[in-house]
Amino acid sequence: MREVQVSTEYVETLCEKMLEWVKKEDSYTIPQFLQWKGIGYPYLKYIIYTYPQAHNAFEVMKAILCNRWFSLAMRKDELPQHRAKMLMRYLRLYDSHALDVEEEAKKSVAEAETKVQMQYLAEYYDRSELTEPYKGIYDQNIDKRRSSKKAK
Numbered sequence: 001m002r003e004v005q006v007s008t009e010y011v012e013t014l015c016e017k018m019l020e021w022v023k024k025e026d027s028y029t030i031p032q033f034l035q036w037k038g039i040g041y042p043y044l045k046y047i048i049y050t051y052p053q054a055h056n057a058f059e060v061m062k063a064i065l066c067n068r069w070f071s072l073a074m075r076k077d078e079l080p081q082h083r084a085k086m087l088m089r090y091l092r093l094y095d096s097h098a099l100d101v102e103e104e105a106k107k108s109v110a111e112a113e114t115k116v117q118m119q120y121l122a123e124y125y126d127r128s129e130l131t132e133p134y135k136g137i138y139d140q141n142i143d144k145r146r147s148s149k150k151a152k
Contacts (some may be wrong), residue, residue, distance in 0.1 A: 006047060014047065015057035022061045028068065028091065033061070059096055066094035 014037075021033050034041055047054045050068070069090045073079075079087065130138055 004043070004046060006079045011047060011051045011054050014044075015054055018057045022057075022064045023095045026066065030061075030065075062096055066091060069094060111138075 017037055018033065021027055021036055025035070030041075034044065045059075048058045049055065069087060073087050073091065
């Protein structure tokens with residue numbers, strides 16, 4: 001998105017509107033806020049990532065929505081499957097802490113996998129000498145009629 005000039009008064013007003021909207025009993029999703037305020041998500045996203053106070057207000061709004069979805073889940077003894085899926089989706093979307101922990105876990109797993117792969121590539125297993133029991137298995141399975149290589 002190209003750079004948009006936004007006044008600090010507008011950002012402050014938007015933060016107040018976010019916190020005002022989330023206090024309503026029927027506020028459940030961010031698209032409801034976007035419709036209520038009459039702005040698009042790319043514009044809101046630009047403001048959130050550009051202005052720290054807007055980012056903070058957005059995170060507070062997400063935390064309140066997460067609590068609302070969580071308390072809804074805890075109040076209901078039984079939910080139809082499609083509603084339970086929707087509930088879990090929004091809980092996952094709005095729980096910033098759980099999302100952060102999950103991303104950190106994925107990063108550490110990816111780093112560990114990369115490290116193992118690099119070690120594997122550095123060891124040159126194709127050049128190493130076969131040892132028992134693998135040498136015996138290789139000798140038994142080699143097709144001596146077609147192979148010009150001798151078993152080591």
